[in-house]
Amino acid sequence: MYDPSSPLLRSSAAASGVPQPDAKARFAEDRLLDAVVWCEIEPGETITEADVMERFGLSRAAARAALTRLGYDGWAQPIARLGWQVAPVTGSLIGEILTARRIVEPALAQARLSPAQIDEVRRIGAMLRAVSQQPAHGAVVTFRIYVDEIDGTLLGGIDRFTARHLRKLWHHSARMTRHLENADAGHIFRRDEVFDLVRAVTEQDRDGIVAARHALIDAQERFLMRQLLTNDTPIAPGSGALRRTTDNAATNGRPS
Template sequence: MLRPVTTAEGVPAPEAKARFAEDRLLDAVIWCEIEPGEVVTEADMMDRFGLTRAAARSGLTRLGYDGWATPQPRTGWLVLPVTGALIGQVLDARRVAEPALGDLKLSADSKAELIQIASVIEALYGRTEAGAVASFRHYVNRIDGLMLQSINPFTARHLRKLWHHSARITHFLEGVGDRQLFHRVEIRELVQAILDGDGEAIRLEREKLIEEQETFFLRQLLKSDTPLMSGNGSQARPKPTTSTKNRREA
């Protein structure tokens, strides 16, 4: 049984507020409203997103639980930076997981919806107006959603998070240098492969997408003035303490 969104008096239930905060902050992280590497506090989130303190705490805790942020003593929460190591890890993980999309089986309703989306995508393809780009990306996201609905739910959950990471990296790197946008040039071929039920073609188009994103990420990184941060391994390696140093010299 689903939990109620409102109480009997019509006021949003506390758990509904918490869920809203969690979704809102995740969306803000993915769209880089909260920038990679930024340190935020509960008070920041209350001011910026109109949340209660309890909701802000719940949202930040969820980001921490899902690996999007880490608590910092006395300062707040550090949002996961975008690093070269992170980009490589995300792309490598997608190369392992995305071949499962070749086994997807669309329901009749999903196939009918995809046919409708294909006609809209065709009309929007290649247009550069802001509204057209936003609409194009909305429908591409819906195609991704239809694919995730049609595969093993555990694999789908893993892929959804990887795609969230890829989306955040894309949004972040689109904002550097000449602010060039990333375009899904393979999307029409992917849609046709899905409609044809051609698993091998689906895998091929997804691999082409990963290669195109990798090229875009590298090109934009070379235009970025943002200092690259060390990978998690370097950050996690403790520096020798004075006592350790003294023991070595003894």
């Protein structure tokens, strides 16, 4: 579900929510990217300029620019005479994203936060405890918004180049998680490590922040792998099993 209030999303909108004239093109590009991240446009779905124009009320030029940006950033690829295919969620992609996060995410321990920001994280932690055990959908959404605020605070405290890279990795993780969640079956990813993160941030415990981030990545990996095991989509050519067969054939001198 698209959440325009998430502090991790980019926006060219003014405070009123209306894009300024000189920012309309970027606003259109961001809106299309957000639709991909939040799975309004499903992984593997093929879209055309006409689809984007109709769905988001864009001009042809804006739709073309937005789709080109998706391709440039690796979110989609062009398919001749068909349009653009949004990158599917695969086990390989999950592995690559989580591996990259394990490398980059410890940088959050170096975040420079003011006393007021630390107090705000402490306040958010208290609110998280109040809603953490409530099963209602609204409580789950509220919990995630508060968690995003903590992540956004940490992200704003590190250098902008690392932050930009990490934000993109988080966008990929969010898309994969939302695509594989099944709310009807109760399969929702929960951020159980966030209270350790709150404690580490408020105590300025850098090792604790790193440990909490690694715990999050490990938990997300277990959740995504478990959800993949319930997915009945056929494995496509290029899977690890096929590559191993090919490699063995080459090693044994047989034609592949």
